[in-house]
Amino acid sequence: MAIKVYGIPTSTCTAHVLLCLHEKGIEYQLVPVDLASAAHKQQPHLPLNPFGQVPAIEDDDISLLESRAINRYLARKHKSNGTDLLQSNSLTESAMVDTWMEVEAHQFNGPISTIIYQTIVNPIYGLPPNDKIINSEMDKLEKVLDVYEERLSKYKFLAGDNYTMADLNHILFLVYFMRTPKAAAITSRPRVNAWWNDISSRPATIKVSEAMKV
């Protein structure tokens, strides 16, 4: 039976799981959750995700939440389909994947998600972007991207010379970020820009980002 993914393709966290499924060539069924009517905060969604969020998945007997955990599970289960996104056969290489996954989660994600919220989500709800917040978060993001520029001068991808989950975890927020007036933070950094051109032109990325129209 195909994996069931509960969510919507414009949600970065749902798209994050879809991206891993496409990378691995895994069949799935997307079960829409109507966020507009707050279906994610009610039955029957809450037993799948008690935090009232998307996505959640069901695969055989297992039900999982949190996109980064779901993708680790998918990468482990389908390790031999294509590249091993976790580089699990090597202690040092897997440590590099883990490190840059944590950098994404704890250095990159906070600023970039706030900037996207202010510049793309706020206007949908008729709220003006808050320039003070945007500028403060851009300062943080630029510092993180300076570290990436240095890192990508030594390696083709964040965790080394292979495309891994560390790169994949950055893609969905960057898809939206590149549609904001702040995209020059990426294009002005040669190594970061080359990395983005590479990971955004992967067939799986193109497929999933096409559905991310808000």
Place this chain on the structure above:
Amino acid sequence: MAIKVYGIPTSTCTAHVLLCLHEKGIEYQLVPVDLASAAHKQQPHLPLNPFGQVPAIEDDDISLLESRAINRYLARKHKSNGTDLLQSNSLTESAMVDTWMEVEAHQFNGPISTIIYQTIVNPIYGLPPNDKIINSEMDKLEKVLDVYEERLSKYKFLAGDNYTMADLNHILFLVYFMRTPKAAAITSRPRVNAWWNDISSRPATIKVSEAMKV
């Protein structure tokens, strides 16, 4: 050669790594980084952690940052010392560990770290705690703890019936939280309180938390 840990024992993130080292019975050398003089923002620390933070470790030829990634590396390298904190021999059990590690990182950590900052760190710098922020973050934390109470009515630990990295990742922030006036959020929930009494009385937890005096 013993692993070198760069940091200070009162930093939750440094203590997080020390806790894993003690759980696994791994010898280490703590190399103090003088945060008061901003040594973490300067040479020679920056090559170890380009984000200017603690901790960082050096082990044989590898240098790592981000405490959650460091601990995954330590747990993988020393898998057979004591319990396997990542439950890596089972696809479904490792998925549960990953899930509750991500829940800690993305649901629990934000509110609890803000509350600790407001109630413990602010007064150190002569700043009053901001009650509005504390109340708003407590609302979020209480909702997360309600999910934990339900989860812990089914399993002894967050990821199942074994103590894992998912539990360990919660400990250091809880050590400080239990010293705040908000500790009743834990003690008033019978299952969460029993879980906390269990994980806080482990010899490794006692050892590391004794050094966390601010």
